[in-house]
Amino acid sequence: MAEHGGGMAWRALEGSAGLLIAAMTALVAFQVFARYVVNYTLPWSEELSRYVFLWASFLGAGVALGRRAHLGVDSLVTRLPDAARTFLERVVVVVVGAFALLLGYQGLALLPALLTQRSPTMGLPVVFIFAAVPAAALILVWLQARALLRERREASAWIALGVVIAAAAALAAIGGAGRVPPAALVLVLLGVLVLLIAIHTPIAFAVGLSCVVYLLLKQDIPLVVVPHRAISGMDSFLLLAIPLFILAGDLMNTGGITERLVGFARSLVGHVRGGLGMSAVVGEYFFSGISGSSAADVSAIGSLLIPSMQRAGYRTELAVSIVSAASAMGVLVPPCLLMVILASLTDLSVAALFMAGFLPAAAMALILLSLIYIQARREGLPREPRPSLGEVLRAFARSALPLLAPVIILGGILAGIVTPTEAAVLAVLYALLLGMGVYREIRLRDLLPIFVSTASLTGMVMFLVGTASVLSWILAAEGVPLLLGSWVLSLSNNPAPFLLLTILVFLVLGAVLEGLPALIILAPIFFPVVSRFGIDPLH
Numbered sequence: 001m002a003e004h005g006g007g008m009a010w011r012a013l014e015g016s017a018g019l020l021i022a023a024m025t026a027l028v029a030f031q032v033f034a035r036y037v038v039n040y041t042l043p044w045s046e047e048l049s050r051y052v053f054l055w056a057s058f059l060g061a062g063v064a065l066g067r068r069a070h071l072g073v074d075s076l077v078t079r080l081p082d083a084a085r086t087f088l089e090r091v092v093v094v095v096v097g098a099f100a101l102l103l104g105y106q107g108l109a110l111l112p113a114l115l116t117q118r119s120p121t122m123g124l125p126v127v128f129i130f131a132a133v134p135a136a137a138l139i140l141v142w143l144q145a146r147a148l149l150r151e152r153r154e155a156s157a158w159i160a161l162g163v164v165i166a167a168a169a170a171l172a173a174i175g176g177a178g179r180v181p182p183a184a185l186v187l188v189l190l191g192v193l194v195l196l197i198a199i200h201t202p203i204a205f206a207v208g209l210s211c212v213v214y215l216l217l218k219q220d221i222p223l224v225v226v227p228h229r230a231i232s233g234m235d236s237f238l239l240l241a242i243p244l245f246i247l248a249g250d251l252m253n254t255g256g257i258t259e260r261l262v263g264f265a266r267s268l269v270g271h272v273r274g275g276l277g278m279s280a281v282v283g284e285y286f287f288s289g290i291s292g293s294s295a296a297d298v299s300a301i302g303s304l305l306i307p308s309m310q311r312a313g314y315r316t317e318l319a320v321s322i323v324s325a326a327s328a329m330g331v332l333v334p335p336c337l338l339m340v341i342l343a344s345l346t347d348l349s350v351a352a353l354f355m356a357g358f359l360p361a362a363a364m365a366l367i368l369l370s371l372i373y374i375q376a377r378r379e380g381l382p383r384e385p386r387p388s389l390g391e392v393l394r395a396f397a398r399s400a401l402p403l404l405a406p407v408i409i410l411g412g413i414l415a416g417i418v419t420p421t422e423a424a425v426l427a428v429l430y431a432l433l434l435g436m437g438v439y440r441e442i443r444l445r446d447l448l449p450i451f452v453s454t455a456s457l458t459g460m461v462m463f464l465v466g467t468a469s470v471l472s473w474i475l476a477a478e479g480v481p482l483l484l485g486s487w488v489l490s491l492s493n494n495p496a497p498f499l500l501l502t503i504l505v506f507l508v509l510g511a512v513l514e515g516l517p518a519l520i521i522l523a524p525i526f527f528p529v530v531s532r533f534g535i536d537p538l539h
Contacts, residue, residue, distance in 0.1 A: 010066065013139060017063050018451035020056035021243055021458065024049050028240060028425040032418070046237050047121045051129050053240050054231065057466075058136030060459020061204075063452065065096070066143050070202035070460050071514050077200040088199045090151060090160035095196070096205045097144030098164060102212060104137025107227040133227040171216045180217045186478050189214040189471075203517045204460070208467035214474055226470055233469025234462050237421055238350070241340045243458040244424030248405075248431045249300070250450045252287075255435020255442045257402040258300040261286040264403075267395035269369075271386035274376025276312050277322045280305045281329065281368050285361070286403065288330030297327045312382055318375065325368055331515060332361035335409055335427075338519055340420060341465065345472075345523050348537060350420045351413050356538055401438065405430050464517055472524035481528035488529065495533035502526050 027049040034042050064070050077085055110130055117126040151157040174180070180188075192213045196206035208226065215221050252258055265283035269275045280301055288297050302323045309319035331338055334354030343350045375381075387395070409427050412418040418426065435442035442450075475481065488498045505526075509518045530537055 009142075013059065013066070014063055014452045014455075015448070017056055017059040017455035017459070018448050020052055020059065021247065021451045021455045022447070024052040024056055024240065025244065025247060025425060025428055027052060028244065028421060029429060032422050032425055035422075036418075044122045047119055047124075049240060050235060050237055051119075051124070053243065054129060054234060055132045055135075056243065056455055057234060057459055057462035058132040059139070060455035060457075061463035062136055062139035062143065062459065063456040064460040064463070065140055065202070067456055069456050070204055071464070071517060072200050072202045073197050073512050074200045075512065076198050087160060090148070090154075090157050091163060092199060092201050093144050093147050094160050094164040095201060095209060097141055097148065098168070099205050099209045099212065100137045100140035100144065102223065103208070103227055103230075104134045104141065106224045107131075107133030107137060110224050110227055130227070130231060133231060171213060174217060179219070182478055185214055185217055186475075186480060188217060189474065197513075203513065204464040204467050207464070207471050207517075207521070211467065211470045211474055225473075229470045229473050230466035233472075234466045236344055238340065238344050238419075239462070239465070241335075241350075241421040241424040242337055242461055243454055244421065244428055245335055245337055245340075246457050247450070247454040248424065248427035249297070250453055251428065251431035251435050251442065252402070252405075253300040254446060254450060255431060256439045257405075257431065257434060258283075258287055259304060260399040261402055262301065262304050264395045264399035266384070267387050267392045270384035272373065273383050274372045274381055275383055276305065276309050277314065277319070277372040277376065277381075278369050280309075280322050281326045281365055281372070284323075284326040284330040285333055285365055286399075286406075288327075288333040288336070297330050298323060301326065314381060315379075318379075322368075322372060328515075329361055329364040329368060332357040332364065334358070335406075335413075335420065335423070337461070338515060341461075341516070342519060342523060343420075344465075345520070346527050346537065351416075352538055354410060354413060401434055461516065464520060468517075468520040468524075471521065475524055476528075481525055484525060485529040485532045489532065493533075495535050498529065498533055499535070 027045055031042055031045040031049070034040050034045070061070075077088055080088070107130065110133070111127050114127040114130055115125070118124060119126060119129070148157055148161070189210050193206055193210035196209055197203060201209070208230075211226060212223065215223055215225070262279060262283040265286060266276070266279040269278040269282055272278060283305070284297055284301050287300060302320075306316075306319045306323060309322070310316060314322075334357050336354070336357060339353040339357065340350060342348065343353055376383075405427055408430060409423045412423045412426065413420055432442070488501065491497055502522075505522065506518060509522065513521075527537070530539075
């Protein structure tokens, strides 16, 4: 993978992506102000904020690649000998660069057809919006080319380049030789996807590359569909909630809010056997309801509690496992990025998904607390002194303002007052108010690095959403959900086997994939089958 340097071009990329996130946030905030304070709906703000979001997402994907922040699976590669691992790393650099090159070329090919089209509200040239694809692709190619040229004296770099070129030529030859059966095409797509993920290709690029292989073999669908479907899958006002919740989490982590929430959690359960570990679960329940991001949760809760647990005698593996399990539980506590993405994939109500998350999250929290208690008794872990009522009340008073954040967010959404995106920007504004105005732990010079960090995580998530949109379109065109439903129905009309199948598949894939890519890949396959069994889609 490419690794950024500190050059002027890199700083310009980071700064541009961060400033676009700031501009998008300001636009949505201005829209909320105009709608709820001035009682005037701005017809252009939503459209403009979406387009700024698209550019921020594509540039952020470049920042994420340079920071090695794209999700990948390295469990197989790390077990290989050094020479094999180095060779595969260079293969990945080449295939990611090749996909970026193809994406850029097809993105440019798409532009002439859009020259006469304009956006519906502002009348902006649509070509300006879609130009984000070749612009981002150029950045990705630059990063990968620089990484490859760094290794130009190594023979393995050129061998890797030759292997990828030969594979591409073979695919083109096979596709031109004759029509490949649809079933074989789907199997090849899935096989290439598994292979690329196994060699530690970033999952977003693995999904995109497997779709390109499918299209090269199918022959009758132009490759220009890749950038078109990708940007269409990302262009949604609902998805703006993703960078805004990420930004809110970053601001709260920087602004001292997390520390206050964890302090309150420790005052509640710290005196119980294993209470320090339990504080991670309770604190995660509080914090996840604010940040909406499991990545932000792990960073915030882990940095505060893992060192404390280690000093108290917790094994490092146990401390990390507790924080990881708590963060996995926290994914269900609304607001949640996965729920926002699931809503965009399935057209379910975000408010309904948020409400549906509370009960399973509480059940998981209770199970985790019980397990931590059993482990603490077995390993003789210490408990903290029982705090007095006054100490608990003081801890609550310190955390009272942060605890209002989920009330504001969820109250507005569930009451139908604000949309999830508007609620997310309210969370950002509230975090800024607390961090800069009340606690004074965020300074102006801290904001741009926070915006850049948000752009990087947003780019990683949205680039995956974009390539997965291409995959979903292919699977739907080939009737994979229909075939899956017919196969499961042939086994039983009872929905229980299908639900068991989904649990098993997610359990296996969840062991090797992060929750987000697993959801994006599998939801378009399984969700259409739900209606055939009469299962409530929310279930």
